[in-house]
Amino acid sequence: MDDTTKLNNRFITALVEGDSVIISEIYERFFPKALRFILQNKGSHAQAKDVFQESLVYIVIGVRERNLTIDCFEAYLFTICKNMWRRELEKQKKRVIKDNLATLVDKDTDFALFMLEQEQLELYREKFNLLSDNCKEVLSLFFNDTPYEEIIEELSYATINTARQRIFKCKSKLIKMIKSDNRFKKNRM
Amino acid sequence: MEFDDMTYNQIETYLSGLMNDSEKEAFELKMASDPKLDEEIQIHRSVASAIGEKEWVLQKEGDNREEIDKIKNLKRGKVYSEIEKKIQEVGSQYSDESERKKKNILFYYIGAIAAVIAILLLVQYFDNSPTTTETLYVEYCDWSELPSLVMQSDVNNEIEEGERLFTNKHYEEAIIVFSQIVNRQAEDNVIDNRAHALSYLGASYLEIGDYQNALKTFDSLLQKDFLDSSKGYWYKALVYIKMGDKEKAKKELLLTLKKETNYNYDKAKELLKKLNF
Numbered sequence: 001m002d003d004t005t006k007l008n009n010r011f012i013t014a015l016v017e018g019d020s021v022i023i024s025e026i027y028e029r030f031f032p033k034a035l036r037f038i039l040q041n042k043g044s045h046a047q048a049k050d051v052f053q054e055s056l057v058y059i060v061i062g063v064r065e066r067n068l069t070i071d072c073f074e075a076y077l078f079t080i081c082k083n084m085w086r087r088e089l090e091k092q093k094k095r096v097i098k099d100n101l102a103t104l105v106d107k108d109t110d111f112a113l114f115m116l117e118q119e120q121l122e123l124y125r126e127k128f129n130l131l132s133d134n135c136k137e138v139l140s141l142f143f144n145d146t147p148y149e150e151i152i153e154e155l156s157y158a159t160i161n162t163a164r165q166r167i168f169k170c171k172s173k174l175i176k177m178i179k180s181d182n183r184f185k186k187n188r189m
Numbered sequence: 190m191e192f193d194d195m196t197y198n199q200i201e202t203y204l205s206g207l208m209n210d211s212e213k214e215a216f217e218l219k220m221a222s223d224p225k226l227d228e229e230i231q232i233h234r235s236v237a238s239a240i241g242e243k244e245w246v247l248q249k250e251g252d253n254r255e256e257i258d259k260i261k262n263l264k265r266g267k268v269y270s271e272i273e274k275k276i277q278e279v280g281s282q283y284s285d286e287s288e289r290k291k292k293n294i295l296f297y298y299i300g301a302i303a304a305v306i307a308i309l310l311l312v313q314y315f316d317n318s319p320t321t322t323e324t325l326y327v328e329y330c331d332w333s334e335l336p337s338l339v340m341q342s343d344v345n346n347e348i349e350e351g352e353r354l355f356t357n358k359h360y361e362e363a364i365i366v367f368s369q370i371v372n373r374q375a376e377d378n379v380i381d382n383r384a385h386a387l388s389y390l391g392a393s394y395l396e397i398g399d400y401q402n403a404l405k406t407f408d409s410l411l412q413k414d415f416l417d418s419s420k421g422y423w424y425k426a427l428v429y430i431k432m433g434d435k436e437k438a439k440k441e442l443l444l445t446l447k448k449e450t451n452y453n454y455d456k457a458k459e460l461l462k463k464l465n466f
Contacts, residue, residue: 018275020282027283039365044350053280057273061263083245090245112260117248124239143241168197175232 008073015060026056030074034081043085051088054111055080058118066119080118087114123184127177135170142167191225204233291357302327322433329460330427332392338385348382351389360393367393384415388424395428403428419451426457435464 014022031052038048058080062068070076105113128136134155141151148160157163178184192200202208203216220227235246263269309324332355338348351366367390374383391406404425411421422445429438442464445457 015272015276018272020275020279023276023279024283024286027280031283039362042347042369044346045353049280049284053273053276056276057264057269060272061260061269065263087245087247090247093244094247108261108264109257111264112257113248115260116253116256117246120235120248121239124236128240139240143237143243145241168201171233171236174236178232178236 004072008070011073012060012063012070015056016064023056026077027052030077033078037078037082038085041085041089043088047085047088051081051084055084058084058111058115062115066115083118083121084114087117119183123181124174124178127174127181130177131170131174134166135173138163138166139170139174142171192229196226200230200233204230204237295358322430322435322438325460325463326427326431329430329456335388335392336385338382348386351386355389355393358396360396363393364390364397383413384410384417384420388420391424395424395431400428400432417452419445419448420453422451423453423457426460439464 010022011026013019014026031048034052034055035045035048038051039045043051055077059068059070059073059077063070128139131139138151138155141154146154148163151157151167152160152163155163157166199216203213208216220230231246231248237243238246264273306324306327309321335355337352347366347370351363351370354360354363354366367386370386371383371390374386387406387410391403391410394400394403394406407421407424407428410424411418422441426438426441426445429435429441439461442457442461445451445454446461448454451457
């Protein structure tokens, strides 16, 4: 077992067993970064605390009940805090325009919805990583709103149409891989 | 593939926001009557969000009731609700502890400042030399005079958060909060709390020793037609005093003395005398 795995296990075991000393170490080491991110993105101290706590619960349930494996505890915890907050901001935005998706639901339903959405996101990224380097490159540019003119220049495609076809092919391949995975169906049935 | 090329083209055009209003309306009608198409678009959107870190895509509740209930029941079950309780408990202890540490540091600083003042006063007593700008800064800089906009029923968390951070001397964080308020109000052209936010912002810059930004902030306070924009002169004088620049401080104080209704008119008179001493 390498050092990172040992450290991951140490934190997760502490959370499961309710080891106050190590849980408070988790706060000391990782809370300030999450707090800073949330304060910089229209959040308050209390909201940051809430998100951080929910993220820790997320990790415990994920690892113990939903086959979650974590490479680096610190990075993963921050990703969950960040995504939980991104979701909250999206909900607030939807609430302002009175979108049906943002009807008020209880906290635990919200947590469950987030978990399913996060698992989908991880599935998408996992499948994306299985694509060829060329597909990954062109889709990264495309999904980050790079104009076609720049894409053909960067990847030396002959015409915009060639780029369009390439993107279409790669995207179809990605979506096909996603759809044929059992986890995709499970979360959507 | 489940759709023809034309539909895929339409999906692309729709998602890139390139459809005109009538095309968009027709396509959304088609989506509403075709759940498969609707789902396909949802996937395209989610994939774009996952790879390109775009806005979060909220899933519809109801598509996956069973999984939602499963997770909800786990979280509410005995095992995980106890774990959650423990996490919250340690979280509260952590907050109390960090408040306590900050207070200790604060007491330490207050103690240190008191000692410095005592020494300065002693030196002055024996030496009878002219007042230094440092002692004047300590004597005249009183941030408790800053107005508070927080009321008990206040829903504006942002202002409350900012004032709290300032009072607790978390100036760097207070700067983030008040800059956001100021920038947003500048965009929306709202002037409600702008003078209030600018005062706190400038004071925070001054406290961390970022004099240039402090001066810039107080300048914007002066430029606007705020009820109490004359505060800008007084605060700028404080900045110069903290910087040790007596001449520039005097200039600001003279500007305050132009009008009796200006902020801290009497104090400015008094301070100017001491600076000239």
